[in-house]
Amino acid sequence: MRVLVATDAWHPQINGVVRSLEYTANEAAALGAELEFLSPQGFRSIPMPSYNEIRLALATPRMIMRRIEAMQPDFVHIATEGPIGILVRRACIATRRTFTTSYHTKFPEYLSARAPVPERLTYAWLRSFHNAGGGVMVSTATLERDLEARGFKRLMRWSRGVDAELFRPRPEATLNLPRPVYLFVGRVAVEKNIEAFLELDLPGSKVVVGSGPAQASLKERFPDAHFLGSKEGEDLAQVYAACDVFCFPSRTDTFGIVLLEALASGLPVAAYPVTGPTDVLADATEPVGVLDNDLRIACLKALELSPAAARRFALRYTWRESARQFIDNVLIAHDIGPIARRYRLRRRRRIASGA
Numbered sequence: 001m002r003v004l005v006a007t008d009a010w011h012p013q014i015n016g017v018v019r020s021l022e023y024t025a026n027e028a029a030a031l032g033a034e035l036e037f038l039s040p041q042g043f044r045s046i047p048m049p050s051y052n053e054i055r056l057a058l059a060t061p062r063m064i065m066r067r068i069e070a071m072q073p074d075f076v077h078i079a080t081e082g083p084i085g086i087l088v089r090r091a092c093i094a095t096r097r098t099f100t101t102s103y104h105t106k107f108p109e110y111l112s113a114r115a116p117v118p119e120r121l122t123y124a125w126l127r128s129f130h131n132a133g134g135g136v137m138v139s140t141a142t143l144e145r146d147l148e149a150r151g152f153k154r155l156m157r158w159s160r161g162v163d164a165e166l167f168r169p170r171p172e173a174t175l176n177l178p179r180p181v182y183l184f185v186g187r188v189a190v191e192k193n194i195e196a197f198l199e200l201d202l203p204g205s206k207v208v209v210g211s212g213p214a215q216a217s218l219k220e221r222f223p224d225a226h227f228l229g230s231k232e233g234e235d236l237a238q239v240y241a242a243c244d245v246f247c248f249p250s251r252t253d254t255f256g257i258v259l260l261e262a263l264a265s266g267l268p269v270a271a272y273p274v275t276g277p278t279d280v281l282a283d284a285t286e287p288v289g290v291l292d293n294d295l296r297i298a299c300l301k302a303l304e305l306s307p308a309a310a311r312r313f314a315l316r317y318t319w320r321e322s323a324r325q326f327i328d329n330v331l332i333a334h335d336i337g338p339i340a341r342r343y344r345l346r347r348r349r350r351i352a353s354g355a
Contacts, residue, residue, distance in 0.1 A: 001033040003330060004073035008082030009104075010039035013053060014210075014230055015187055016257045017104045020160055020322075021079060027161075027323035038067055038084060053212060057083045065091050075100070075330050081107065081129055093132060100333045101130045102137040102158060103147065106252040106275075110191040127151050134333035137326070139255035140279035156329040161319030162260035166233070169266035169311060170241035177205040177226065180244040180303055183267065185236070185258045188212035188227075196249040198222040200296045206247075209239055240265035245302045248277055249295060256280065263288060264314035266307035270298035281313075288313045 005025075009017040025035040040057035048054040064087040068076070076092055076099040078085045085101075092099040108122035130136045130152055137158035138144045144155045175181060181204055186192050189212040198206060198218065206225045208218070219227050231239060240246075246262030248271040256276045259269055269289030271277035281289045288310045292298040 001075070001327070002071070002073045003028075003033060003035050003075045003077055003327075004038055004068065004071050004088075005035050005077045005079055006038045006084050006088035007079040008040060008057065008084045009054075009080050010037065010041060014232060016160075016253075016255070017079065019257060020104075023161060023163070023319040024323045024326050027319045028327060030320070031323055031327060033323075033327050036071055036073065038064070038071070038088065040084060059083060059087055061087055061090060064088055065094075075334060077102070077326075077330060078133070079104065081126060086129075089129065089132065098134045098334050100135045100137060100156075100330055101133045103130065103143065103152075104139075104254060106254060109252040114190065123150050135329055137329055140275060141282075142275040142279050143254050146275065154333070156332070158325050158329055159317070159322055160255055160257045160260065161317045161322040162257065162264045162314050163319065164264045164315055166237050167240060167261045167264040167314075168237070169307060170238065173238050173241035175205075175207065175226075175239065175242045177207070180204040181207055181242065182245050182247050182270075182299055183207045183209065183240065183243040183262070184247050184249065185209045185240070185261070186250070186256075188215040188218065190214055191250070191252055193249040193251055194218060195221070196295055197247045198225050200247075200299060202296065202299055204244075207239070207243060209236065236261075237265065240267060243267055245270055245299055247271070247295070247299055250274075250276065259289075260314050260317050263310040266311050268302040268305035268307070268310050270295065270302040272298075283316075284313050286313075 005021060007021060009015060028035050040055050043057040043059045045055035045057050048056050068091055076097060078088055078099055078101045108119040111117050111122055112119050135154045135156045136152055137156050138147060139159055148155055182202060184194055184197050188194060188210045208225060208227045209231050211230045240262055246267040246269050248256060248259060248269060251272055251274045253276040259280050262269060271291055272293060273291040277291055286309045287305050290298040290301040
């Protein structure tokens with residue numbers, strides 16, 4: 001079973017979309033499915049206006065069609081609504097090929113934060129983009145209800161996971177900063193609402209991990225905060241483990257896998273009661289985060305929560321289960337026989353053997 005995943009978000013970008021796709025591909029391989037990526041790599045590209053870190057591929061319909069034909073996928077999934085995603089959608093429609101999509105980003109809200117573009121117009125375009133496919137994968141119940149109310153069809157749930165072996169409590173980890181240490185991890189951009197975190201009157205230290213177009217201005221405005229730049233892997237895990245509370249000031253994220261990484265590292269979460277944090281923490285049987293419209297109160301109360309409880313909660317989310325959801329959604333959207341039957345047979349055998 002081979003799935004072509006079309007994505008405009010790819011290396012060298014470091015964000016939730018890229019990481020979600022990579023983890024899903026790794027786990028899908030163990031489940032008998034192969035994900036191949038059609039990304040801006042291999043095409044000429046230009047920087048996205050106002051966000052140089054994001055490259056926009058200069059591809060043509062013919063180039064994209066040739067790539068698809070060369071890959072010979074069983075299924076096609078479109079992860080983003082950029083140039084690659086638009087052209088792959090066009091190719092699928094032209095060849096009457098069913099495809100699935102996923103809704104990772106509240107793009108209308110992001111765009112309106114950067115330019116005077118009415119959200120209703122952007123949502124209308126996105127509705128047309130996604131409804132042409134066989135299914136739209138969304139990460140949370142709140143997002144599903146919101147998009148359904150806006151006219152999106154065939155919505156399917158695709159949650160996320162966490163690498164709990166990498167992101168774990170490390171008693172020896174330290175940043176040599178005054179405690180308590182409050183952490184933000186993510187793109188340093190206007191839509192992340194980081195200044196709401198940095199403006200808080202809190203004891204101890206504030207740490208920002210990530211890079212983006214707002215970094216220079218935020219460093220100038222908040223000289224007491226500690227900006228560590230982009231980090232990955234072990235370096236990122238060490239930073240999580242050296243902090244006390246994870247502050248998530250975004251009001252527009254659809255999920256936020258950084259929430260799970262923080263919780264797995266033993267950091268309780270402080271956030272606004274909005275899509276993403278509300279859904280991630282909804283099933284917690286013991287307190288692992290504080291959601292409050294007063295972010296300062298949320299941060300201070302989160303200090304009182306149990307790091308062990310945060311870790312226990314995060315262990316409920318695995319990338320293996322996330323990959324299973326993704327593959328099942330693809331098969332359901334296509335509702336076709338031989339390939340689906342072969343995959344399900346292999347899956348039953350693995351379950352029977354305890355794999």
